[in-house]
Amino acid sequence: MSDAFPDAGLLSLVQWLSPAFPTGGYAYSHGLEWAVAQGEVADGAGVEHWLADVLRHGAGRADGILLAHALEPGADMAALTDLARALAPSAERLAETEQQGAAFALATGAVLGVALAPRPLPLAVGQAACTLGLPKAQVITLYLHAFAANLVSCATRFVPLGQNEGQRVLAALHPLIQTIAQEAAMAPLDSITTSAFRADMASMLHETLDVRIFKT
C-alpha cells in the first residue's frame, strides 16, 4: 500500500496515535496527577521539566526502545511482552500500558481486519505499525509525541494550564522527542534503564490519592 501512495503508512500511524483513536489515553496521567496534587508540578515550566525527565530518563526512552524492537521483522513478541510487563514499576503503570495496549490492539485490528493480540502499549503499536513500511525513528517519534501530548492534555485540564501554554510546552519538547527517538531506534534491549525514581514513586502514591480524576 505504501507503493501506491507513499504517505498512506504515515497517515495510518497518525490516525492510530491521534487522541480520537479509542486507546483511552486521556484516562491515564502516568503519575503526573499525584505530582500536580502535591504542588510539585504547578505551571507550564514544571510540566515541561517533569515530562522532559520522564521522556529522557524514564518510560519515554524505555518505551521507545521496546517499540523499536517490536518493529523488527520476526520480533519475539512473547519475550518482549514479558520484558515490558516486568519493567512496569507499579500496579498503575502496568495497568496503564496493558489497558491502553489492549484497546489499541483491538482498534487497529478492527481497522486492519486482522486479530491482534493484546500487548503492552509500545508493543501493540509495534505489532500494528510493522506493516506500514515507516522508518523506526519516525514511528517512535510519533509514539513519544502522542505520549507527551496526552500528558500535556492531562496537565491542561488538571494543573490547569491555558490551551496555548500547553501547546507551547509540547512544542518545546519536540527536539528532545526527536533525539530520544533517534537513539531508541538503534538501542539494544539491554540499554533500557531508568533514573525516573520519583516518577515511579508518583505512580505508586497515586494509588492512595483520595480524590482522583485519572486512572493513573
Add this chain to the structure above:
Amino acid sequence: MNAHVPPPQVMQRSHGEASVAMQHRAGRTRLADLRQQGSAKAFLPRVDGAVPEVVFLNTSGGLTGGDRLRFALTLSAGCRAVATTQTAERAYRAGQGSALVEVAHSVGAGGWLDWLPQETILYQGAALDRRTVIDLAPGAGCLLLESVVLGRAAMGETVTGLAFRDTRIVRRDGRLALLDPLAFGDDALAAAGGTAILGGARAFATLAMVGPAVQDALGPARAALGEPGVEGSASAFDGKLVLRLLAADGWPLRRQVARVLAALRGQALPRVWQN
C-alpha cells in the same frame, strides 16, 4: 632489579567469587557447599532459630574500575535462608572501565530467600555495573533490597560524575517477573534535582518481594512507611510487592528500611548489620 625503573603504575585490580549452596535435610537448611576465591568470601555466623544467615564479604575494601566480584547462593528445594553483606560496599573513583558485580542467587521449589545486602556508597567518579539475578523455582519466593547512597553527606560531598548501572532481575520458573534497571550517569545526575528523578535526595532504596501471596503484605508495608525524613511508596501487582524509598542521607533511609523489614519479615535487620 634495576633501581632506575619506577614501579609499575598499574592499579591492583581485585577479582573475587564466593558461592554457597544450601540443602534442606532433617527439617533444617544446612550448608552443602562453599567455594571462595580472590577477594570474595562467605561465611555462616551462628544464629538463633532455624533460618541460617549467609554473609558475603568483599575483602578488597571497595570497588574500582576493572574489579570483578561475584556472589552466588543456591538454595535447594524447601530451603529458607537470609543472605547479606558484612559491610556497606564502597565504589571509588574508577580509573579505567567499570567495576562489574554479579549477584546470582537461585531458590528451589517452595524455598525462600531474603537478599538484604548493606548499602552501596558511590563516590565521585565511581563506575559500577551491578547485576542481581534471582531465579525462583515454582512456589519459591524472595525479598530483595538494594540501598544506594550518593557520596558521603558528612564530608559535604556532592556527586556529579558517575557511571552506575544497577539491574535487578527476578525470574519465576525461568520467566522474567521483575526487571528494575536503575542507572545514574552524568546526565541523569545533572537532572537528579528534578521532581521526577530524585527530587534532590541522595539516598534511595528499592525493596521487592516476589512470590506466592506477597501482595497480601501491601497493607503492612504501607503502614511501616512514614519514617521522618524519608519518602516512601509501595505497590502490589502481578505477584510482586515493590517499595521505593528516598531520603536526604543514608541513616534515615536505613531506619526506614529496618521498619519495613520488621513489618515484612517479623524481624528487623540481619544481625551482621547491627555491628
